Amino acid sequence: MKKSIAVDMDGVLADVETHFLNWYNEKNAAHLQRRDIKGKTEAEAFPKPGIVREYASTKGFFSSVPLMPNAVEGLKILNEHFDVFIVSAAMEFPQSLVEKRDWLEMHFPFIHWQQIVFCGSKRVISTDFMIDDHPKNLNPFKGTGLLFEAFHNVDIPHNNRVKSWQEILQYFKLSSS
DSSP states (O other): OOOEEEEESBTTTBOHHHHHHHHHHHHHTOOOOHHHHTTOOHHHHSSSTTHHHHHHTSTTTGGGOOBOTTHHHHHHHHHHHSEEEEEEOGGGSTTHHHHHHHHHHHHOTTSOGGGEEEOSOGGGOOOSEEEESOHHHHTTOSSEEEEEOOTTTTTSOOSSEEOSHHHHHHHTTOOOO
């Protein structure tokens, strides 16, 4: 029997960090870069208060998020070896539900709709492993959590930190070749 793994969407499959920066810079004639937001919380990262929530609540935001490098190939490999579930706390931004579903369908057509879990809290997830960029989702998790590095968590210690999809595959001793 295969072990199960929950994979977060935003910050693990979808490069929301780049997307927030691009949107902010375009809409504010700014030049923020990754180094400018590194180590800051999502609320502190951008000079305009509440901008992250505003963008995440905007129609079209989630449908246009770029992919994380190697996410498609990496998830394909995980999907061959694990019972994979894409888990997103999407209820915080209910307008994102259709956009996120469509985004997954476009970029990950090998993921069946029964492998997608949109929820309010990830505390209900009981897979063997979870990959997420938010410690608040991993802390109550009873399985093994992998913290995917993001600007908002670089200063938070975690035993199982991964920085890329290559590192995820290395952690599970899987190959991309």
